[in-house]
Amino acid sequence: MTRLSANAVLGLACILFALVTAFLWIPFDTDTWLVERARGRYTLGDSLAPTLAAGFIFLAGLMLLREGQQTEDRPTYNNLQFIGAMIGMGVVSILLMRWAGPIAVNLFASGEEYRLLRDTAPWKYIGFVLGGGCMVFAMIAFVDERVTLRALIVAVLAVVGIILLYDVPFEDVLLPPNGDV
Amino acid sequence: MTDLGALDYVLLGIQAVFAGPEAFSLLGLPIPITVAMVTIGLITGIIVGATPGLGGVIAMAISLPILISIFGFNSDALLPVLGFLIGVMKGSTVGGAVPAILFNTPGTPDAFMTTLDGYPMAKAGKARKALKIAHFSSVSGDTFSDMVLIVCAPFLAILVEAYLDLPEKTALIILSLSFIAAVVGGSPAKGLLSCGLGLLAVYIGTGEDFYPRLSFGTDALSDGIPITAAVIGVLVLGAIFVELEDLWHQKRTSGGIQIIKEVGDQRLHWADIRRILPFIGRSAVIGTAIGALPGIGSTLAATIGYATGKRRHDRRKAPDDPSFGNGAPEGIAATEAANSSVSGANLIPVLSLGIPGNTAAVFLILAAESIGGFNPGPSVFKFTTDLNPELVIVFGLFTAMIFANLLNWTIGGVFMRSLGVLARIPKQLLLPVVFLLTLASLYVQETDMSAVWFAFGFGVLGYFMRRFAISPLPFVIAFVLGSRLEDTARQAFSATGGDPFFLFKSPIAAIFILAAVAVIVLSLRKPEAKSA
Known part of the structure; x- marks a missing residue:
């Protein structure tokens, strides 16, 4: 069996964490959606900023998978x-x-x-x-x-x-x- | 009241420093409080810089709550507190060279390159001369960098205020974050991860809704994570864990400290200065240019300054002169001038854009936010005819920086050379004490045990980030900028009538966003180019 590199494990963990955050934690633990309509005007909801942060973490996970075995920095x-x-x-x-x-x-x-x-x-x-x-x-x-x-x-x-x-x-x-x- | 011009603001800033409240009287001469605090800060900075394991960041973290306890939360506290922190920042840069040269143990990460030529010079009996060269080069670089800051920051801020509206400011913060994520720490993926975690952490327990988001309904998270706890945890406690572990692994393998007798002439002659000046000049320009970009630390400046100096030295040195790495004074000069010239230029993005470029700048912003009455950013540079107190503070800060440089030129060198003994304090005794002192200082500021738990938790996070080779700097800067990014975006979205493409409506905002994407994409291509 091929052993996953440290970067790949970290990348997968990031992707999992980002998905859980974006699709479970944020929707179930925030009152408003990404964009809200109040008194006829659109405003940014409380979910948008954390979802973007989760998006960054997801993207970082993908990039880490792509980086693969460039380094082996991980806790021993x-x-x-x-x-x-x-x-x-x-x-x-x-x-x-x-x-x-x-x-x-x-x-x-x-x-x-x-x-x-x-x-x-x-x-x-x-x-x-x-x-x-x-x-x-x-x-x-x-x-x-x-x-x-x-x-x-x-x-x-x-x-x-x-x-x-x-x-x-x-x-x-x-x-x-x-x-x- | 007469209308105020630019020169009046400069004079008011100088007055705020030199004609402020009296701290004490020395031989009948009243010493203003800001002058006293800059001096104490500089001395503290040199001491912590000269102590391996400590550094300017730790000193700032510990001293900030003490200073706020002494000076309170009013605008009169701003200049003494910020002046002290600036003194620490400058002093620690100079002090870092002491253990690097005398004992081959850099007091700060930036001083690592100084060991390459400084320690061979010390072993050859030229320790005092090496320290003088380090001091001269460091203070020269710092002074040059401050001059660039004083000239550039106001113009940049005025340009920002004139041409950047809310969408552009939002895009600029995004560009800064993507730039920091891409360039800090070597791997853009890890930089982006650090940035994402910082943003996610700052959004916990905040927001505009009645229910504090992402708080799991708990009291502990409902007020959000205290910024000081997160910053100190990740930056200071995380670093202490790593240092302690290194000591645990290598436990006392270095042996005793060898005492080397000084030989020959230790004075710094005009001929020496003429020899090292070209290296100082180049490195100062390199360090200032690098320092003006947010997130790129002095370590990179020192490395580039050293490499550039080495190329020149290899071409021009006499056959008998030592080459770089074998005790060349030019090597010390190139390194010290480069890393010291970062500190002043690092304040350009802070004062003109409100974006912290390094950890020292983060603490300046923390101090300003804690005390109140001063919000670093482009709006402070409004030369209004009615008094703008924030602008007076800025010119007061510039005055404090110039004064700190004068002190550094005069007493700094003598004081620095007397601190060799500090490098002998065992780190395994010092670091746990600093750990407890940091937690106690944090508690004094926050008066809440949950802040201590948060800091400890973030310390563990900082440890793991370092072990995965993830730089904590993007995390900290994202944490500091996260709320502002969201607030500016909300305002921009509302101001454009709820336009979902508000970041692409103006050409400047669109350029910033495209640049943010380009920075990440280009940094991804870098490793392939290397491996090809």
Whole structure:
């Protein structure tokens, strides 16, 4: 069996995505068609611009199929392993950033609501320190392929530095996630 | 009130910079805020340019929310904030040469060609001289490019306003997008794909209907994707992922940094300058011409500048002179002048057409949009007899650019040569910190955790785009221009009474559309010609 080139696979994926977008997503998720007639006048509907964008993607897919095997630029197994790990670390860190503060308030400040403490130390720092610190530490440790004290120190310094940069000098600036909890 | 002429606007622009609000006083001398911000921006730019893994774009992404927090959302903030960003843009171009010459690690992608002659010169004990040549050539190219910008942008804008109506403007945006798609990244198919994805992304959750289109009925998508989250995600976070992965793969294989003692004369003499001036001149013209076209980056300018310089050098060099690639000062001059002269010319399409030509220009537009009161495009160049505040801002920007060049000529070189130590910071420690700092900066600006999720998601998209060798630049520019394209097309369609062929009614619009198609078709034929 002939193996498809990276460009051909990407091209086919583009064509499929463009067709699904143009014939399913846009018609079922938009109120107006390509052109609308309102009060006797024709106006451009909300579907036109995204359909054109889908058209570009479709055309790009056809061109990629035509380009064929000019290049073999595509993610390898190693690339997927790396980005998978990064996504995992990022998602866990952002979730920690969002929920560590409210959970800590629930556990240790009974009766209080996190929203009311979001600009009060130490509660306001819990999410950012844990989530941000975890993100920096995990990324360094992953790239270094070992857990080191140096990674921990850099992570702590990074979150402290960012707090000093944003939280300390500006009264109306809130660190994540305190602006929209 | 007296009627204002062109010269009055120039003077008002200069005044806005040098007679603006005082930042602080130095030895009893009041320092205006814009002057202070341009200086800080330039220094920041040189530092980030000299740090491998960082660059002007990252510095702009991180500093924009800080600046807006400091200066707020009013028109007085425009010149200090834009001045800072211009300082960063100029400084990072100069700073990129430091690690390229000293450690063979280009601080910015543009500085790659500088390593070819800069590092051999450093190994031969001529590091300081190589840095001086890089600085002189870079600032010369930048200054030339700014002069072209200042002369050309107003005329181009006036021509655009005089001859281009709504259908022509719509066609011009389409032409720009097709041009960017065709020329950026080597493959027109991938450029078009990047452009299509950018347009599709910006149309999510927007539109004129009551129901926000393409939002799946979710709250998260109903307000659209924040422009800053998309731009920072694809450009900055995507690049950090790629850099981190490269480090993961090649983990510390480079070994220690060799310290080389300087030997011989390190001064830059008039004879040296006379030798490199023809190379600077040619490269500055090449870089400016390339920079004026949207989407073609400084990397291509550096490559063409270097190749052109090499041909001349091979013909004329004395037998004892080093050839290009073996430590020729002319090689550094040709590269640095070409890549630096792109930055000023890149602002020609921004200021005269409102179309960003590169990533730095995207951040200038983001800043202008965030603050308000200044919409880059042909309409700002209206020399009205009543005060046009946007025109004053433009001449203020030109003044800030000239001032930044003066700073670059004087203190820039000395500061740049003292930054060799930055190249020794381990990237695997620096990049995760920059990643978190970028997300925190984004949150400070958007105050919404969904922006953080969007940026992270677009970072992953940016990573995959790079791994498929798809340039993220058409995506970003399409995202920035998408809404304007739709709005202009809607207005043009209505203005022509709902004519479906409104893009072909006027000869200029028809030429633009045909050119847009021709650019894509011609770029498709290019690989066949090569393989034949």
